[in-house]
Amino acid sequence: MxxxxxxxxxxxxxxxxxxxxxxxxxxxxxxxxISTIEVGRFVPSTVIALKIARxxxxxxxxxxxxxxxxxxxxxxxxx
Amino acid sequence: xxFMNPRNPAEACDSLATLTAAATxxxxxxQSVNVIEVLVPEAVAGVLGTAQSAGGILVLGLFAPLFLFLxxxxxxxxxxxxxxxxxxxxxxxxxxxxxxxxxxxxxxxxVLNEMVLSRFTAEVVLDxxxxxxxxxxxxxxxxxxxxxxxxDGVVDEA
Numbered sequence: 001m002x003x004x005x006x007x008x009x010x011x012x013x014x015x016x017x018x019x020x021x022x023x024x025x026x027x028x029x030x031x032x033x034i035s036t037i038e039v040g041r042f043v044p045s046t047v048i049a050l051k052i053a054r055x056x057x058x059x060x061x062x063x064x065x066x067x068x069x070x071x072x073x074x075x076x077x078x079x
Numbered sequence: 080x081x082f083m084n085p086r087n088p089a090e091a092c093d094s095l096a097t098l099t100a101a102a103t104x105x106x107x108x109x110q111s112v113n114v115i116e117v118l119v120p121e122a123v124a125g126v127l128g129t130a131q132s133a134g135g136i137l138v139l140g141l142f143a144p145l146f147l148f149l150x151x152x153x154x155x156x157x158x159x160x161x162x163x164x165x166x167x168x169x170x171x172x173x174x175x176x177x178x179x180x181x182x183x184x185x186x187x188x189x190v191l192n193e194m195v196l197s198r199f200t201a202e203v204v205l206d207x208x209x210x211x212x213x214x215x216x217x218x219x220x221x222x223x224x225x226x227x228x229x230x231d232g233v234v235d236e237a
Contacts, residue, residue, distance in 0.1 A: 021086065024086075024087075024089065024090075025086060025087050028087065028088070028089055029089045029163070029164055030087075030089040030090045030092065030093040030164055030165070030166065031086075031090070032093055032164075032165050032166060033089070033093075033163075033164045033165040033166075036165040037165075041165075042165045042168065044163060045163030047163055048163045
């Protein structure tokens with residue numbers, strides 16, 4: 001369950017002065033789910049990732065991004 | 080999150096998962112008495128049997144009302160609120176660990192045929208396997224949960 005994923009949830013929350021509990025309640029998950037995603041302990045499902053992005057009104061890429069190690073090489077490199 | 084005062088159905092689901100793991104640990108302990116009884120003197124086995132009955136009543140009397148309470152607060156093991164949650168994933172991982180560990184345990188027992196299987200009845204061996212399966216589930220759940228970075232001081236800031 002270690003995460004090859006960076007996220008900006010903490011930053012987005014801080015900008016809106018929200019607690020983990022507030023965000024959890026807004027997207028119908030538990031606070032523990034939010035806190036484990038934030039620290040990179042847990043990779044969320046696509047549904048939860050989309051819900052978080054939708055809630056903050058940003059594209060999902062503005063919340064989550066792959067770490068350098070997890071980035072695949074572009075398709076052009078395979079041609 | 081307050082365990083007994085979940086703020087929403089998702090929190091109730093998490094509480095239910097934790098409660099299930101705790102109940103599993105206790106049932107494993109009670110089940111282990113069936114194995115220990117054949118290894119100790121009869122007088123001690125009698126005491127253990129009484130303790131086991133008391134423990135069974137405790138599990139039913141304590142956990143069943145809690146279980147029903149959390150269900151009434153919206154906790155559904157396969158409800159939409161639990162989909163994709165951290166504890167949902169933890170329970171799945173724990174189940175996988177327990178299955179693997181139990182399989183290894185059973186293979187080990189079969190290898191130790193002369194030492195174990197030929198000396199104990201099938202009932203005792205079955206009790207041992209059930210104890211191991213339940214125990215490994217509970218230990219795996221609390222081990223993974225305890226040693227996550229979450230427990231190293233991640234708190235709400237706002």
